[in-house]
Amino acid sequence: MYQTSEIDANIARLRQQIAGTEAHLRQLKVQLSRAEQQAKEAHDLGQTYDGGHPVEWQAETLAALSQKIGSSSRLHEDGIPATTPQHSGEPLLLSSGDVSSPSSKGRWPLSTEEYRRYGRQLILHEVGLQGQLRLKSAKVLVVGVGGLGCPAAAYLAGAGVGTLGLVDGDTVEVSNLHRQILHSTNTIGIGKVDSAVDYLNGLNSLVNLIPHRAHLTPQTALEIISSYDAVLDCTDHPTSRYLISDACVLLGKPLVSASALRTEGQLMALNMPPKPPGDASGGPCYRCVFPKPPPAESVVSCGEGGIVGPVVGVMGVLQALETIKIIATGTVDRADSNGKTSEMHSKANEAPAPASPSLLLFSAFSSPPFRSVRLRLRRTNCASCSAQATITEASLTSGSLDYVAFCGVTSPLDILAPHERIGASEYSKLYRSSPHILLDVREPVHFELSSLPGAINLPWSECVAKPGEALLQDVERLTQGREDEGRDVLVVCRLGNDSQLAVAKLKQAGWQGAVKDLRGGLRAWRQEVDPDWPDY
């Protein structure tokens, strides 16, 4: 029974992948035929109007015709542009020498398409022509193409950031889709970077997209980040947050960092302005704000803790906004040949704004939902950005800095003796036949999603603070009228951690009867016994 289901699941997965690939192929064919049609039109136009069609009109007509061309991304190597950038304003389909394009000769600073595409932001003095040109020449790196990175990248591409790098080593999963808006049902199983490149190409093919299909490591971080002007930390773990911050300080890049969990989000612009280590006028780095990493057991992922899609979406959009502000106002300029970002001096007489670091807190279900708080300046003993910094390019690239060890790892909880635990397969043979009390210590929202027949819900979060006596009374009260179930207790939870704590507490309190937990929790139950058990 179990094996059949597994094969079924495999078939379903393969069908899904084939459907996804076929959809992609269809998309490419549509793009190809569109491009061929446009090539033909351009050719015909050239033939028909050769000599008689005003030069300006030809350029405009052809630019309009060339608008919808997308290009495939998967054929491109890591770190190599996934699109052909068309920044010069030259009509895409002209073979050289056919028609001279006025915009390519600099009649206007932007192409016909760019005026139309960015018109709504061009007419704001916060952006304007200079801001748009800065965006166009900017190179921005988005690290992490998940709940933060997807909306951030979409708005940056939409705004016309000239070069957008995307870093991620993960593939798209169905549980990503409620918030990771660049991915789709058709791209499940595909690399997140490739999935994102597909979407962003369709959104704005003028953007030069650069895929980096692996997670950032201390060995690769400096090389990758050095060719960008600004970085967005859209990752989901302290190890990457410290690494990205250290690399940005060493390379002099501003860093826009955000995070989200459950119903809350946080946003900071770090190393802004991006002064060299030891320069107290630079903005604080991640280590200035959090010199010590949090205990590993306090780090909760979106998979464990949950996340409301628009909450992380809001934070990603705010990251894009903060980045656009930094670039469009000319606060930082393009990377020079050494990879350092120099400050822009176009606003000739204005001194660069001093650091006024702040942390934006978003709490979707609080009132008011937003709160901005003032942060400290650079720490004079910061390991990364102070004059006493110990983190150097060499220590980073040599791998002598172990970010995983620095942040610590949690080992799976294992506090019970083997005889105090029962495996899922074994339990499946016993749970109907031998009488027992089945105690489910998950939160009620979990219990409501799915529970085993006869299970009693007693959330561990309510038990944890109670004296043992009170816990015993709770169990007595909940099992009243169910005396036929006997006194033996089996405790289950989602993954098999809280259940161990509950078993230990019940035993310590002196429960009269055997107490065991289900090893691996209801996840093991799904994997070993019931594949239809909801996977959430």
Added chain:
Amino acid sequence: MTEAKAASIPLAVEFTGGLELLFSNQRKHKIAIPSKKPDGEPSNVGDLISWLCDNLIKDPRKEMFVLDDSVRPGILVLINDADWELEGEDKYELQPNDEIVFVSTLHGG
């Protein structure tokens, strides 16, 4: 009654970023703590943290809030919307109706 009022200092305390789970899953608390320490010195934020550990925290995992006599790494303390490092950290002397926020940093994305 007036004596009791004078002896305590009213504060607004808030927990966010998941810290509220350690405090009965309630974010905002209106509390009053003794305005002076036993030695007669005015109470500071360090005293508030001790008071919270003795009186308000419900979860036995106190190490998720305090570690080595201060808030654990990864928690920012905000005094009236400013990082407490701008205000003297745990030595900041509490004023009536100060708003103290404890923020656990988030990592998800």
